[in-house]
Amino acid sequence: MHRLISLVTFFATTAAAIFLEADSEGIIDNADYLIVGGGPAGMVLAERLSRDPNHRVVLLEAGPDTFNSTLQNTPAYFPFITDDAVWDYTTQPDASLAGTTVSMRQGRAVGGGTAVNGMAYCRGAASVFDEWATISGNDGLAWESFFQDFLDVSHYVDDPNSEYEQVIDTAAYGNGPLEVSRGGGLSGFEIPFARAIEQELGIHEVDMNDGTGIGIDRGVATIFAGNRTRSYGRTAFGPLMASRVNVQIVYGAWVSKIGFASNRAVNVTYQSKGNARTISAREIILSGGAINTPKLLMLSGVGPRDQLESLGIPVVADRPEIGSNLRDHGVSIVQLLVTPEVLTYWQWSANSTEESLAREQYATNGTGPLGWAEGFIYATFRIPDSVWEGLNDTHYNSLPRDRPHAMIQYASIPFIASVNSSSVTAWAALVQPASSGRVTLQSSEYRDAPLIHTNYYGTKADRAAMLWTYKKLREILNQDPVRQLIVEEFYPGSAVTTDDDIWAAIQKQTLSFFHPVGTVALGSALDSDWRLRGLEGIRVVDTSAFPFPTTCHPQAVVYALGNRASKDILEAD
Numbered sequence: 001m002h003r004l005i006s007l008v009t010f011f012a013t014t015a016a017a018i019f020l021e022a023d024s025e026g027i028i029d030n031a032d033y034l035i036v037g038g039g040p041a042g043m044v045l046a047e048r049l050s051r052d053p054n055h056r057v058v059l060l061e062a063g064p065d066t067f068n069s070t071l072q073n074t075p076a077y078f079p080f081i082t083d084d085a086v087w088d089y090t091t092q093p094d095a096s097l098a099g100t101t102v103s104m105r106q107g108r109a110v111g112g113g114t115a116v117n118g119m120a121y122c123r124g125a126a127s128v129f130d131e132w133a134t135i136s137g138n139d140g141l142a143w144e145s146f147f148q149d150f151l152d153v154s155h156y157v158d159d160p161n162s163e164y165e166q167v168i169d170t171a172a173y174g175n176g177p178l179e180v181s182r183g184g185g186l187s188g189f190e191i192p193f194a195r196a197i198e199q200e201l202g203i204h205e206v207d208m209n210d211g212t213g214i215g216i217d218r219g220v221a222t223i224f225a226g227n228r229t230r231s232y233g234r235t236a237f238g239p240l241m242a243s244r245v246n247v248q249i250v251y252g253a254w255v256s257k258i259g260f261a262s263n264r265a266v267n268v269t270y271q272s273k274g275n276a277r278t279i280s281a282r283e284i285i286l287s288g289g290a291i292n293t294p295k296l297l298m299l300s301g302v303g304p305r306d307q308l309e310s311l312g313i314p315v316v317a318d319r320p321e322i323g324s325n326l327r328d329h330g331v332s333i334v335q336l337l338v339t340p341e342v343l344t345y346w347q348w349s350a351n352s353t354e355e356s357l358a359r360e361q362y363a364t365n366g367t368g369p370l371g372w373a374e375g376f377i378y379a380t381f382r383i384p385d386s387v388w389e390g391l392n393d394t395h396y397n398s399l400p401r402d403r404p405h406a407m408i409q410y411a412s413i414p415f416i417a418s419v420n421s422s423s424v425t426a427w428a429a430l431v432q433p434a435s436s437g438r439v440t441l442q443s444s445e446y447r448d449a450p451l452i453h454t455n456y457y458g459t460k461a462d463r464a465a466m467l468w469t470y471k472k473l474r475e476i477l478n479q480d481p482v483r484q485l486i487v488e489e490f491y492p493g494s495a496v497t498t499d500d501d502i503w504a505a506i507q508k509q510t511l512s513f514f515h516p517v518g519t520v521a522l523g524s525a526l527d528s529d530w531r532l533r534g535l536e537g538i539r540v541v542d543t544s545a546f547p548f549p550t551t552c553h554p555q556a557v558v559y560a561l562g563n564r565a566s567k568d569i570l571e572a573d
């Protein structure tokens with residue numbers, strides 16, 4: 001009866017607009033499902049859970065609604081998004097990198113990371129998901145069943161103006177709301193780079209969205225084919241909810257605390273322009289991403305007891321695993337100066353003739369480099385077992401055969417220093433690293449950034465793997481036909497040749513791929529039904545829940561994870 005009355009009030013007081021500012025009138029104060037975070041996981045959950053008009057669903061997002069932002073909608077601009085739409089986090093000095101700190105910025109907008117990311121759409125090796133199913137006890141995550149979730153959330157449209165052939169397994173795409181298409185056009189670097197990889201590694205082009213883990217990918221990306229603008233959580237799932245009166249997406253709402261009555265989560269408090277508001281909920285689902293979800297749990301008293309007590313936070317549940325198992329793809333870079341024929345950031349930013357041409361092409365019909373996600377070829381591959389000989393490695397030697405160890409990719413922008421010439425930055429990453437880091441709190445104040453301890457290449461086996469991969473990348477860049485395009489290796493430079501010097505160069509220029517996962521993992525912190533073990537009324541569905549990283553970029557998997565979890569939640573309730 002109580003539920004019926006509040007539904008009636010709710011319907012009577014809300015307008016049709018589902019996107020609301022945090023200080024608006026009419027925000028529901030008692031939800032069935034309260035979702036914290038509007039990233040890909042949160043947006044899919046909000047859409048799926050609100051299909052039943054009897055479910056009152058509220059999603060709270062700290063960041064703004066940047067739906068009309070040119071910076072975000074234009075693919076080539078993504079590296080330059082460093083405004084209000086990101087949490088501008090920097091990591092702690094990493095001892096494994098001789099003290100280097102790196103940017104770990106995270107999306108902070110309706111759409112989360114998908115509003116600001118590099119748009120690569122890649123699912124990777126099937127055995128990752130089979131292993132997740134085993135670890136979590138959730139059979140739905142095994143590739144054979146999880147595949148349906150990928151089909152449910154996305155569809156592929158070929159770019160009508162595409163300039164090259166691409167291997168696409170059309171059976172791997174369904175008719176879900178998220179549109180994916182090609183990553184870009186031809187800058188002049190892609191094909192020579194792909195040829196050099198084929199020659200050096202003996203691998204070939206594949207579609208990494210059908211369960212294939214190893215090969216060369218010409219890049220599927222979350223870009224609308226017709227106008228080459230960003231396709232993301234907001235554009236794919238927002239419109240489906242537009243006419244629903246039982247769902248609200250509230251932006252500018254920074255959740256500072258989850259309230260627990262004994263071991264049951266009962267409400268969340270959010271901050272907006274100096275005011276606090278509390279919403280109670282039957283079920284709370286955290287989708288704040290792998291850095292902010294463990295932070296919010298710890299602020300609310302769920303985490304390692306000693307750390308919480310040292311900060312004066314009352315302990316609700318002692319959970320040492322919260323914040324641990326932070327895994328990311330660290331990337332170590334090689335910056336190149338290339339011939340002016342290679343169309344890079346330099347042409348469309350530094351040369352006014354080229355810049356106006358690029359703008360005109362993009363405005364007329366979405367063509368030209370502004371619609372490209374900055375260069376798009378990547379390759380994933382195995383490292384020879386001999387690299388770990390004598391290291392007593394148990395991690396790498398036990399990975400299934402479909403699992404790549406490493407990835408190389410490039411972007412047509414300078415990463416280290418802007419240079420007065422056409423420039424490309426290539427990088428090497430370990431995609432199944434052995435080492436993990438940790439997220440902790442620096443204080444009990446919700447506004448303070450968390451402490452992010454990366455621990456990249458933290459084991460001997462990781463270091464051997466990275467050194468081999470980085471050297472292999474430089475060898476590939478020294479092959480015909482890509483070699484002809486390179487004027488100079490700007491970083492680390494041709495004088496860097498010994499293993500010691502190469503290792504120092506790796507340590508100095510390692511960055512995050514922005515793929516953190518694992519901090520509230522299935523199988524340890526979470527049970528098979530996405531619930532925090534030992535607590536009630538609270539689940540976690542986002543990259544925090546990944547037990548370990550996928551073999552390429554994670555966003556494709558986050559959308560599918562949201563879809564799978566929404567089915568599980570509806571079934572369980």
Ligand SMILES: Cc1cc2nc3c(=O)[nH]c(=O)nc-3n(C[C@H](O)[C@H](O)[C@H](O)COP(=O)(O)OP(=O)(O)OC[C@H]3O[C@@H](n4cnc5c(N)ncnc54)[C@H](O)[C@@H]3O)c2cc1C
Nearest residue numbers: 037039062112113117118119120255288289542543553555
């Ligand atoms: C710069 C960058 C480039 C990337 N490039 C790629 C790429 O090319 N391909 C790819 O696959 N992946 C890429 N990624 C990673 C990908 O975007 C993320 O893995 C993905 O978005 C994670 O989804 P999520 O739902 O777990 O969390 P997020 O996308 O991080 O979303 C979490 C949301 O929750 C909100 N939130 C957090 N805490 C709170 C709180 N306390 N109160 C209210 N709201 C809160 C955040 O503001 C955010 O909007 C990139 C990420 C970044 C940052």
Ligand SMILES: *[C@@H]1O[C@H](CO)[C@@H](O)[C@H](O)[C@H]1NC(C)=O
Nearest residue numbers: 019064065066067068069110
């Ligand atoms: C985007 O711009 C359109 C056209 O100006 C406007 O109607 C709409 O309200 C804007 N949307 C947002 C979320 O700002």
Ligand SMILES: *[C@@H]1O[C@H](CO)[C@@H](O)[C@H](O)[C@H]1NC(C)=O
Nearest residue numbers: 073224225226227228229235
């Ligand atoms: C681009 O095209 C898509 C699909 O037609 C559309 O939904 C979107 O609004 C367009 N975006 C812009 C910025 O024009």
Ligand SMILES: *[C@@H]1O[C@H](CO)[C@@H](O)[C@H](O)[C@H]1NC(C)=O
Nearest residue numbers: 259260261262266267268278
């Ligand atoms: C939120 O829940 C906690 C725990 O039951 C309770 O102490 C607190 O008063 C609640 N907050 C509000 C504003 O209702």
Ligand SMILES: *[C@@H]1O[C@H](CO)[C@@H](O)[C@H](O)[C@H]1NC(C)=O
Nearest residue numbers: 340347350351352353354355
């Ligand atoms: C700018 O680009 C135009 C067109 O490609 C070219 O003719 C011109 O030489 C370039 N200017 C400079 C300074 O490189």
Ligand SMILES: *[C@@H]1O[C@H](CO)[C@@H](O)[C@H](O)[C@H]1NC(C)=O
Nearest residue numbers: 161360361362364365366367
């Ligand atoms: C797109 O517009 C440009 C002019 O800006 C033109 O040169 C080009 O031919 C057009 N391409 C297509 C495929 O329509």
Ligand SMILES: *[C@@H]1O[C@H](CO)[C@@H](O)[C@H](O)[C@H]1NC(C)=O
Nearest residue numbers: 390391392393394395459460
């Ligand atoms: C090798 O690794 C195993 C398992 O991690 C460990 O128990 C053993 O002590 C190691 N041996 C040596 C020589 O380091």
Ligand SMILES: *[C@@H]1O[C@H](CO)[C@@H](O)[C@H](O)[C@H]1NC(C)=O
Nearest residue numbers: 346350351418419420421422
């Ligand atoms: C960049 O190159 C141009 C053309 O060679 C030259 O005129 C200019 O001074 C250079 N700028 C810088 C910052 O080196």
